[in-house]
Amino acid sequence: MFTAVVYVLTSGGAWRMLPPSFGVTVPTAHRRFTVWTKAGVWRRLYRAVLDELGSRGLIDWSRAVVDAASVRAKGGDLTGPNPTDRGKSGSKIHVLSDQAGIPLSVAVSAANVHDSQALRPLVKAILAVCSRRGPRRCRPGKLHADKAYDQP
Numbered sequence: 319m320f321t322a323v324v325y326v327l328t329s330g331g332a333w334r335m336l337p338p339s340f341g342v343t344v345p346t347a348h349r350r351f352t353v354w355t356k357a358g359v360w361r362r363l364y365r366a367v368l369d370e371l372g373s374r375g376l377i378d379w380s381r382a383v384v385d386a387a388s389v390r391a392k393g394g395d396l397t398g399p400n401p402t403d404r405g406k407s408g409s410k411i412h413v414l415s416d417q418a419g420i421p422l423s424v425a426v427s428a429a430n431v432h433d434s435q436a437l438r439p440l441v442k443a444i445l446a447v448c449s450r451r452g453p454r455r456c457r458p459g460k461l462h463a464d465k466a467y468d469q470p
Contacts, residue, residue, distance in 0.1 A: 322347045323354070365445055371420060372447035372455065378417040379449075382458035384440060384467060386412045388429050398428030412436045414444065416458065422447075434469035 322340035326333055326347065333348050340347070354360065371377050391397040391409040400408035408429035415421045423443040427436050441461070446454035 319347065319350055323351045326351075368420075368422070368445060369448040372449050375450040376418075377420055377422075377447060377455070379455050379457075380459045381417045382414055382422060382461050383417070384412065384414040384437065384461060384463045386410045386433050386436065386466075391429075396426045396428055398430035400429035403429075410436070412440050414440050414461075422458075432469070433464075433466035437463070437467045 319342055322336060322342045325340065326336055333344050336342075336344050336347055368377070388400055388402055388408050388410050390400075390403070391407055393407065396409050397407045399405040410427045410429050410431065410433075412425045412427065412433070413421050414423040422445070423440050425436055425440050425443065444456045446456040449455045
């Protein structure tokens with residue numbers, strides 16, 4: 319079941335395209351995904367993976383990078399007119415990752431929200447991660463971003 323859900327999430331395909339070789343029906347996989355999401359399974363799994371990487375010294379805290387990507391979205395609280403796509407409805411996914419590309423924080427905003435407004439919440443959302451030596455870490459040494467994040 320877990321493998322089928324992860325396959326759909328990482329492939330970018332629709333639930334109805336789930337191959338039957340996983341041995342689970344599409345409605346069952348989607349229902350389980352919904353239950354796990356409401357139960358906070360994905361957040362706990364994310365924290366566990368970060369803690370494991372941090373305890374092995376595989377998270378590079380010397381530098382972090384932040385950027386955003388606009389995506390189409392039909393509706394919801396976190397959508398707005400996309401200024402780069404003729405005003406069509408969309409969202410922006412903001413990601414803050416370490417130097418190796420491991421995501422330390424992720425946020426979603428409406429497409430018409432300026433990147434600078436997402437920076438502070440994105441940095442504050444970094445989880446305190448186990449480190450190989452000493453206390454938990456939650457702040458990178460330096461933060462790199464494009465000019466859209468450089469606003470007063």
